[in-house]
Structures are given as structure tokens and as C-alpha cells.
Amino acid sequence: MSDAVRDQLSEAEGPQTMAWDSKARRLITIYLPLACFLLILLFPFYWMTITAFKPNSELLDYKNNNPFWVSSPTLDNIRKLLFDTQYPRWLVTTMGVAFGATFISLFSSVLAAYAIQRLRFKGSKWVGLGIYLAYLVPPSILFIPLASVVYSMGLFDSPWALVLTYPTFLIPFCTWLLIGYFKSIPYELEECALIDGASRLQILRRITLPLAVPGLISAGIFAFTLSWNEFIYALAFISSSEKKTVPVAILTELVQGDVYQWGSLMAGALLGSLPVAIFYSFFVEYYVSSLTGAVKE
């Protein structure tokens, strides 16, 4: 249902609905609650940002300053984070892990989804169901045995441990999403190519994949975000400070002692979220479609 059609409909039924759907009523029942939702959902980000730019004198003094604003903004917290900590290294590690895990997952998922959805074989629906079930296994029941697997493979405290374990939750998700996309590509296109003498792999490369590009982008950015945000594996498998990922490092390296440096903690939280947020702003529509696509399929 497109918005344009809805608009037309509501205009067409305008005269009858005007009586009860008046402006004031709309304001109270729709805009006011919506504004409250937006305020609450966004406030922590505002608070994070404003705290990151506050000098310590303002940070802990609500009597003489308005806590909701910052009168003399400072870049001290951010400078400290960038130059006095290993933040740049954490960022590079996280990027590398996220790209590696995304690449592996996307590669495996495309092939698996193609096999399940296009090469139809006996039991392919059971394979699909198995992959769906794999998605329902939460990392928090796997990390202890995985730690022992990683340890015995000699990958403990190595970013490779993360690159190889992240696909366990990325592959089921991406495969599921791509099955949905492949299903929307008309089967006839592939049959035409088969008649023209293309091999199966040529069909996948020349016909199916180009048509599934939106699906690939959705799956890719989603996998990237999930790996960027992953926490429990990165916390359990990595112990040396310089190899940590951003979310883990900010929590474990910046929180030290009893007096919390809220300014630099918030700067860390802000800078750690920013790459994902920027990434997100470029691909909003793909995020929404992969989120809803994954739920619908």
C-alpha cells in the first residue's frame, strides 16, 4: 500500500471524517504521543553528545550551569580519546573484523540461498528450516563452548576468532533474507538462460546476482552493523587491549577505578556509535527493508 494511494483515499473520504478527525484531536492523539516517543528515544543520544563536549567543571555542576546545554564546549574529551587511548587501533580492528565477517557470511549465504531457493532438491525446505533454527540460537549460550573451541584452535586473543565466529549468527540471517530476494526473481529468466546454453554458475553470476543486488546490499550492511555491534564474543575471546573491538574496549578500557570519567566515556560512546550511524544514514531504506524482509520471510 503506497502512501500516495492512502492520501488520495483519505482525501476522498474527507468530508465524513472531518467531523471526528479534527485538527485538535489529531494533535492530541497523534502528534503529542509521537513527540513524546521521539523525545524519549532520542534523549540518550542528545545527552551522550552534550556530555562529550562538556568540560569537567560544567559536567558535575548543575547548580550554576544549565545541564541541558553546554556554555563553553571543549574538544578535550575527544582529543584525549583519539590521542591518549588506542581508539584508532580499536577502530581499525573493528572495521577489519566487520568487513571480514561480512564478506565470509555474504559469500556463504549467497551460495546457500541459491542452492536452497533455486536448485530445489529433496529436503531443501528442511535445510531452509534448519538455517532458520540456527538463527534462533543466541550467542549467549554458545560463547562458553566456543571459547574452548577457539582456544583449542589457537585463535584465542586473535581477531580471526571473531571473523570466524561472527558468521554463525550472520549466515542464518543473510541466507534467510536472500532466499526471500531470490524468490522474487522470476524463474523464467533462468530457464531462458538455460535454453541459451548458460551453465548454472553463469546463471548465478550473470542473471540471479545482478537482479538480487538490493538484497545483497541489505544483507551486507546488516551483517556489517551486527558485527560492529557484537559484544559477547569479542568480550570473551579477546584479552589484550590493542586487539579489542570498539564496543568492548570502551567499556573495559575506559572504565577504570571508582571515579568514572563521564566526559571521555561519553566521547567514546559517541565516537563508537558514529561510524554505524553515518553508515546507517546512507542506507536507511535498505535497513528498513532488510529488517522487515527478515521478519516477513
Added chain:
Amino acid sequence: MSGAETISWTPVRKAPSPLARLFDSKPFLIAICLLPAFGLLAVFLTYPLGLGIYLSFTDTKLGRPGVWVGLENFQYLLEDRVFLNAVWFTVFYTAVATVLKFALGLWLALLLNENLPIKSLIRAVILLPWITPTVLSAIAFWWIYDPQFSIVSYVLVDKLHILSSYIDFLGTPWHARWSLIVANVWRGIPFVAISLLAGLQTISPSLYEAAMLDGASSWQRFRKVTVPLLMPILAVVLTFSVLFTFADFQLVYAITRGGPINSTHLMATLAFQRGIPGAALGEGAAIAVSMIPFLILATLFSYFAIGQRKWQQGGSDE
């Protein structure tokens, strides 16, 4: 499948190389295509799942293989008040947070389904809590919950004069529990709202018009048109939401680490604390394994109680 026959019918086709023929044979291609995904999942998902169950019956320590101790870990845990408390709190946390997330998320989805200006911008902004790393927004909540400099306390005490003293958000067990639930609900609302919005948008407006013509009130339209048509998607979202809330780790680990006095441990955080820093892999695995029956139960419940099986399996069933 008529593909192979079609090819042999083509008259002017030069014989393909053996390699190309191999890649055209379906069983081989299926095996090759499924290999990477299944290899990774077998090594890093299925095997650890089995290993976890095995470990829970041993007294393995980190870096030292253990011996089979049967049900000893579980017997010990059943008398461990910290564990029992964690089980209780995990169930409570999941139940309360899920109900709140769905009530508020559905409300937000209904609001977003109205004709709004800058709708896509609002939708994009609403998803922010969900895409930012949970630990980092949890740190922001930690700061909001600071006993001395909490902005919420400041507004309630110094600006609105509703309360007389600052709230100790994380200092007492019940305050800490509710604070965690609020943070979890905050993070969960966008996912629920946006997925339900997608479900709402598939409902044809003509159904509402028909109901309106028959004189249905707006509550009746919601109850008799929206809710039944939203049920299938609701069931899927509910399954995911319950599973991931039950297995939540990051929020609690970042904000309270299970304290004060172990009152806010979830099963996952307790398993981590005993298993990794405490090095008792066997006991940690036993705690993690005790989550499995709850997870299966929750999945089955939302699958059979609310889900419409046929629709849900549409993805693999055609």
C-alpha cells in the same frame, strides 16, 4: 526439472569441458553451494552447542580438561541462591520488558501508520536506538542513572519538585531491576514498531472503509481488523523479541554487572561471570545449558499459540 533435456535438444552446441560439466551436475553444485555455510555453522554452531551440553556435565576449567561429573553442576546450581535468583529475574525481565515493548511498539507503529509529514525521516530516526551498539547506549543509560548527577533526578527534584531526594537508580535491587528493564524497552521499541509498521502497511484500507461503512468504532476496527491481520507478523516478532531478551547480556553487563548484591544477574551474565573470569567453564556451561529449555518453550509458545503455522513457513514451503 526440464533444464538438462532442453540443453541436449540444442543442435549446435559444442561439448563442454569436463569441469564445466561437473559444475552443471546438480548434486555436485548443491553440495558445493551448501558447503561454506554448512561447514562454518557445523564447526562454530552445532559442534559448540553439543560441546556446551557435554561441558555442563564436566568440571572443566579454562585451559584444563575436566572429568565427567554427571549432574553435579546442576545439583549444585539448584541449591545456589544466586543462580535461582538469576533464573527468576531472567523470566521476570523477559516477561515485563516484552509486554512493555509490544504495547509501546504497537502504539508507535499505529502512530507512524497515520499520514504524517516527513514520515520517512521520523522512521529513520526512530531506528537509531536499535542500530547503535547496545553497549554504548547502555553506557549512556549508566550515566543517566548516575546516583549523583542523574539528569532524570535533576529534572524531577530540582526543576519539577516532584521528589525530594535524588533516586538511587542502581543502588538498590528493585531500582536497578526496573532501570534495566527501562533501558531494554528503550532499545527494543524501534524493532517492534518498525516491523509491526511493515505489517500494518500490508493491511488494505478497503477493509477499514468497509468496517467504517458498517458503523464500526475505531476500537472495533482495531480489535477486529488490525489485530487479526497483524497476528502472523506479531508472532514472528514476538519469537525474536522473547528469545533475544531472554538471552540478553550486554545491557546488564554494561550497566550493573549483576549487582547490587547479585540481584540483577541474568542467566547469561552469570554464566559469563562464572565461566570466563571465574574460569569454571563447566559450571558456566551448565548455566547456559539451563537456558535452552526456556528458549525452546518460548519459541514453541509463540510459534503455536499465536503463529499461523502455514503462513510462517511460507518462506521455505512455497
